[in-house]
Amino acid sequence: MIELLQALPIFSSLKKKEIKFLAEIAREVEYPPSTILLHEGDSGNCLYVIIEGRLEILKSLGTTGEYVIGFRGPGEYLGEMYLFNPERVRTASVRSLTRVHLLEISTHDFEALLNRRPELEYSLACGITQRLLDTEMMLLRTIAEKDRKLAQALTRAKFPQQEEAYGPDNLKPYHALEEQDIRTETGIGTVPVRVLTFGNFQVFRGETRVPDKNWRARSPKLMLKALIARGASGVPKDLLIDDLWPQASPDSVEGQFKVALHRLRYALEPLMDKSRGSSYVILKDNLVSLRKDLCRTDLDEFLSLQKQGKRAEEAGDQGRAILCYRSAIEIYRGDFLAEDLYETWAELERYKLRTMYIDLLYRTAGLYEAQRRSKKAIEYYKMIIKTDxxxxxxxxxxxxxxxxxxxxxxxxxxxxxxxxxxxxxxxxxxxxxxxxxxxxxxxxx
Incomplete structure (x- = not known):
C-alpha cells in the first residue's frame, strides 16, 4: 500500500510517516463497470483516489439533459469538491466506465491529514482550479458547437433547401420546431452510447444494453464493428461495403448498404426522427463516422491509456506508467471482436491489439522487476504465458x-x-x- 500511495502524484509531497498514516486510514475498494459511485446533490463523506480503471464525471444524471464534463484515470482523484463546498454536497455524479480499483478516504480522516499538512489543501485547491478552467473551456466549446447546430436546424426549418423532397405540408416554421427536433439535431439530452469490443461485443445506451432484437440482422452490427475497427471517423463508404460484402462490387450492394446503415441507426436510436437523422452515425461526403462526443469505445480507452503509460515511462515516472498499463490491461477482457474470427479486417486489428496487450504485460512486469517486486512481475509474466x-x-x-x-x-x-x-x-x-x-x-x- 505504501509503495502504491507514493506513486500517486497527489501524495508525492508527503513524508514517509504521512504516507504511512494515509495507508492506515485509506480503504481499498473495487466496483464493476457502470456503477454510480457518487450522485450529484448527495452529502459528501469521502473522496477517492484512482488506482486502476476509468470513470466519467456527469451532470444532470438520469435526465434528458445529462452530459459528460470529464474523465478520470489512474493516479487522479475525485470527490474532493465537497471539501470546498459550504453545503458539503456533491457537485456532479461519477460513473465507472471499467472495473475500478480505488482508495476510499473518509472526510474525517482526510481532514485530519489536511490539518497535519496544510500545503496538501493548497495542492488540492490548485487542482480544482485547473479542473474548473478545463471544464469551463469544454463547456464553452460545447455551447458554441450546439449553437452552431441549433442555428442550422432553425435555418432548415424556416428556409428548407429541399422543399420538394419534404413537401410543403411537412415543413415546420422555426417557431413551431419541437423540442425533440432541436435535441436530435444538436445532441442536447441525447443518451451517450458505449461500445465494448474486447471479449464479448456489447453496446450500451446509457446504462441499458442494446438488446439483440434491435439489430434485426447481422449486417448492422457488423457495420458498427467494421466502422470501429477502421477508426470510427471518416471511414470511406466503399471500404465498409468491401468489408461487409467482399465478393460484390460497391454498385451492386448499394441498396444493402443503405438498409444496414438504416438498421444500425435505429438499433442505437429506436426513437430516431427520420427527418432529422441519426444522433450517433453520420454519413457525409461518402464518409461514415461515429460522433465522438456521444459514442465511446473501450478500444479508444485502451489506446489512450497505453499512450499515457508510455509517456510516463519515457519520463521516468514508473508509478504512473504502471497505473496506466494496469488499467489498459484491465480493459482487455478478451481478444478484439473475438466472435468475428474470419473477418479479415477484424483479424488484422485483433493481431495488432493482441501484440500491444502482450507488450503492455511485458512493460508492466519489467517495471515491477525494476522495483524489485518479484511477485507482481511473476504475475504478469504468467499472464503473458496464458495469452501466448x-x-x-x-x-x-x-x-x-x-x-x-x-x-x-x-x-x-x-x-x-x-x-x-x-x-x-x-x-x-x-x-x-x-x-x-x-x-x-x-x-x-
Missing part, C-alpha cells in the same frame, strides 16, 4: 526470477512447462537461451 503459451521469453524471465530468488524448484518447473508446451504445440525443443538458463540453474544447485 509458446512465448519462450516469458518462461525465461520466470526461470531467472525464481532462480535469483532461491526458488529452484519453481525455476525448474517453469522450464519443464516450457518444454512440454513447445513440444506439444509446435513440435520443437526449448531454444539455446532457455536451455542455457536451465543448465546454469542445475549447475548452481
Amino acid at each position: 503459451p509458446i512465448c519462450e521469453a516469458a518462461y525465461q524471465k520466470l526461470m531467472l526470477i525464481y532462480s535469483n530468488g532461491g526458488m529452484r524448484a519453481e525455476a525448474l518447473r517453469a522450464y519443464e512447462d516450457c518444454r512440454k508446451v513447445l513440444e506439444r504445440e509446435i513440435g520443437v525443443q526449448p531454444g539455446r537461451l532457455t536451455s542455457s538458463i536451465y543448465r546454469k540453474i542445475i549447475e548452481v544447485s
